[in-house]
Amino acid sequence: MATQHSRSAARIMIAPAVILLLGWMLVPLVMTLYFSFKKYLPLRGGDLGWVGFENYSRFVTSSSFWPSIATTLTLVVSVLVITVVLGVLLALLLDRPMWGQGIVRILVIAPFFVMPTVSALIWKNMFMDPINGLLAHLWRAFGAEPIQWMSQASMPSIIIIVSWQWLPFATLILLTAIQSLDGEQLEASEMDGAPPVKRFWYIILPHLSRAITVVVLIQTIFLLAVFAEIFVTTGGAFGTKTLSYLIFQRVLESQNVGLGSAGGVYAIILANIVAMFLMRIVGKNLD
Amino acid sequence: MGRITLENVTKTFGDVTVIPPLNLTIEDGEFVVFVGPSGCGKSTLLRLIAGLEDVSGGQIRIDGEDATNLAPAKRKLAMVFQSYALYPHMTVRKNIAFPMKMAGIDQAEQDRRIEAAAKALNLTDYLERRPGQLSGGQRQRVAIGRAIVREPSAFLFDEPLSNLDAALRVGMRMEISELHKKLATTMVYVTHDQVEAMTMADKIVVLQAGVIEQVGSPLDLYRAPRNRFVAGFIGSPKMNFIEGAEAAKHDAQCIGIRPEHLTASASDGQWKGVVGVSEHLGSDTFLHVHDTGLAETMTVRVGGEFALHHGDTVYLTPEADKIHKFDAQGLRIE
Ligand SMILES: Nc1ncnc2c1ncn2[C@@H]1O[C@H](COP(=O)(O)OP(=O)(O)OP(=O)(O)O)[C@@H](O)[C@H]1O
Numbered sequence: 001m002a003t004q005h006s007r008s009a010a011r012i013m014i015a016p017a018v019i020l021l022l023g024w025m026l027v028p029l030v031m032t033l034y035f036s037f038k039k040y041l042p043l044r045g046g047d048l049g050w051v052g053f054e055n056y057s058r059f060v061t062s063s064s065f066w067p068s069i070a071t072t073l074t075l076v077v078s079v080l081v082i083t084v085v086l087g088v089l090l091a092l093l094l095d096r097p098m099w100g101q102g103i104v105r106i107l108v109i110a111p112f113f114v115m116p117t118v119s120a121l122i123w124k125n126m127f128m129d130p131i132n133g134l135l136a137h138l139w140r141a142f143g144a145e146p147i148q149w150m151s152q153a154s155m156p157s158i159i160i161i162v163s164w165q166w167l168p169f170a171t172l173i174l175l176t177a178i179q180s181l182d183g184e185q186l187e188a189s190e191m192d193g194a195p196p197v198k199r200f201w202y203i204i205l206p207h208l209s210r211a212i213t214v215v216v217l218i219q220t221i222f223l224l225a226v227f228a229e230i231f232v233t234t235g236g237a238f239g240t241k242t243l244s245y246l247i248f249q250r251v252l253e254s255q256n257v258g259l260g261s262a263g264g265v266y267a268i269i270l271a272n273i274v275a276m277f278l279m280r281i282v283g284k285n286l287d
Numbered sequence: 288m289g290r291i292t293l294e295n296v297t298k299t300f301g302d303v304t305v306i307p308p309l310n311l312t313i314e315d316g317e318f319v320v321f322v323g324p325s326g327c328g329k330s331t332l333l334r335l336i337a338g339l340e341d342v343s344g345g346q347i348r349i350d351g352e353d354a355t356n357l358a359p360a361k362r363k364l365a366m367v368f369q370s371y372a373l374y375p376h377m378t379v380r381k382n383i384a385f386p387m388k389m390a391g392i393d394q395a396e397q398d399r400r401i402e403a404a405a406k407a408l409n410l411t412d413y414l415e416r417r418p419g420q421l422s423g424g425q426r427q428r429v430a431i432g433r434a435i436v437r438e439p440s441a442f443l444f445d446e447p448l449s450n451l452d453a454a455l456r457v458g459m460r461m462e463i464s465e466l467h468k469k470l471a472t473t474m475v476y477v478t479h480d481q482v483e484a485m486t487m488a489d490k491i492v493v494l495q496a497g498v499i500e501q502v503g504s505p506l507d508l509y510r511a512p513r514n515r516f517v518a519g520f521i522g523s524p525k526m527n528f529i530e531g532a533e534a535a536k537h538d539a540q541c542i543g544i545r546p547e548h549l550t551a552s553a554s555d556g557q558w559k560g561v562v563g564v565s566e567h568l569g570s571d572t573f574l575h576v577h578d579t580g581l582a583e584t585m586t587v588r589v590g591g592e593f594a595l596h597h598g599d600t601v602y603l604t605p606e607a608d609k610i611h612k613f614d615a616q617g618l619r620i621e
């Protein structure tokens with residue numbers, strides 16, 4: 001009953017949540033904007049006053065800026081492609097009735113529960129270590145020279161690690177989407193003379209387009225902010241410095257809060273541009 | 288051509304036998320209807336013919352050729368599903384074109400067939416819409432359109448009208464019958480609605496628990512049901528069954544008389560009873576008569592308007608030559 005009384009009661013009830021959310025999002029945003037216009041060097045004099053747009057122009061003119069944007073986009077796009085393609089294939093596989101299905105599904109989901117820092121360390125030390133890593137042993141077993149993953153193939157290494165973490169998410173969402181496909185549609189297309197590959201292309205893939213859109217949008221948000229995986233592996237060296245890592249370096253290594261905040265505002269802009277592009281490309285599926 | 292022969296076809300799911308060995312011949316150009324209660328295996332049988340399920344034993348032949356292990360697409364059959372199974376992301380035109388595209392038919396021929404089908408099914412104005420923007424009846428027609436453009440040797444329908452409202456169902460029933468007359472292609476039609484079966488079929492196949500109880504023309508089944516199950520299943524309202532002394536007078540375990548073969552009178556007649564509920568349909572009235580001492584209730588069809596009311600005494604008289612007699616096994620006695 002939407003009486004005056006119940007409506008004001010409802011407002012009071014949800015007020016804490018609204019206030020919390022507003023504070024949660026608005027306070028950091030406003031602080032970032034505030035600091036981005038200041039010269040603020042915590043260990044070298046603290047707040048040194050307003051500087052207008054100087055931080056912004058310094059951040060973009062730095063020689064690391066454009067490479068960091070390129071690195072960020074490479075990482076995001078590569079991981080998206082890998083997780084979506086492999087996710088669709090894995091989901092198709094998991095949808096088949098097979099022995100030990102429950103256990104296999106849990107195993108597939110498991111990487112998602114491992115913290116980014118931990119999984120990156122495991123990959124770095126147990127798989128990709130050039131002397132003791134499993135991959136090094138594998139290479140040697142074939143008589144090949146082990147790859148120095150972190151230095152010679154730094155970007156591929158990070159892409160592999162991040163993809164490994166996000167593949168379960170993609171697989172899970174795509175699996176539920178596949179399971180929601182009406183079986184009669186597949187049977188109809190089978191009777192219409194479509195062989196398996198065409199059934200996939202004309203029936204299953206269009207059905208998945210919505211789920212793929214969701215996977216791409218959600219992953220993009222998180223992939224733009226990838227940090228721990230880079231921090232514990234290459235530390236931003238060997239061309240793995242993404243925008244978020246660059247901001248981290250400006251704030252903590254150079255102790256320049258103002259410059260880092262300006263970078264943060266650029267990151268917001270980049271995220272919005274990427275989101276807009278994605279919406280354009282795949283968003284028409286979300287009608 | 289579309290002559291379908293089933294020889295000793297069986298189907299088991301795990302250790303449940305859904306279809307015990309079954310033999311059936313569907314002649315070219317026939318309209319065959321499978322009827323039976325829910326879960327009797329009608330859909331399973333249709334899916335076996337379509338190739339969507341593998342048979343557990345026996346042989347399916349289409350036009351004399353062994354099709355038992357043939358892929359569904361190779362059997363030249365088209366199926367219309369209960370849920371229509373249209374492709375939601377394609378327009379009506381693309382839906383109808385899909386089987387032709389898969390078969391690699393050239394574009395001009397595709398367009399010609401689509402136009403023809405759209406015209407026949409009143410879909411011309413909807414060709415650019417998606418299935419989600421169509422009504423139930425229109426979706427049904429698209430599904431039929433998708434089936435006819437393939438020019439199959441037989442059509443398979445699985446309860447195609449069960450999602451439609453009553454008025455639309457009558458209309459579509461006529462359209463499908465009309466289509467059958469025009470194409471003269473074999474049609475196999477599954478339903479549990481015996482009115483659909485009676486009005487559309489050339490031949491009705493009555494199934495119970497996977498077993499064929501009787502095969503015949505609608506009127507054969509109506510006039511001479513082979514057993515009690517068929518007698519009770521075909522005809523609406525249901526046939527009245529009478530057991531005991533009254534049946535013994537006819538040298539039978541059980542006798543059956545249809546509601547339309549009983550006459551009711553307020554003054555005199557063979558059996559006496561009390562009027563219970565009466566259902567007025569305008570053209571007909573169905574009386575449920577109690578306390579006759581013959582069966583729990585007897586249903587009688589009387590003319591449009593009838594003067595008796597709840598609780599009144601009524602007398603019933605059967606038409607002597609319309610009484611069906613059954614023996615202890617439930618089989619018909621001639
Ligand atoms: N995949 C399956 N696995 C196991 N049992 C099945 C399977 N498919 C159908 N059955 C069983 O087979 C029997 C016949 O099913 P079917 O779908 O052919 O019935 P039907 O006559 O079409 O009924 P309805 O009128 O309700 O559609 C049912 O008892 C059903 O439980």
Ligand SMILES: [Mg+2]
Nearest residue numbers: 329330331446
């Ligand atoms: Mg069925």
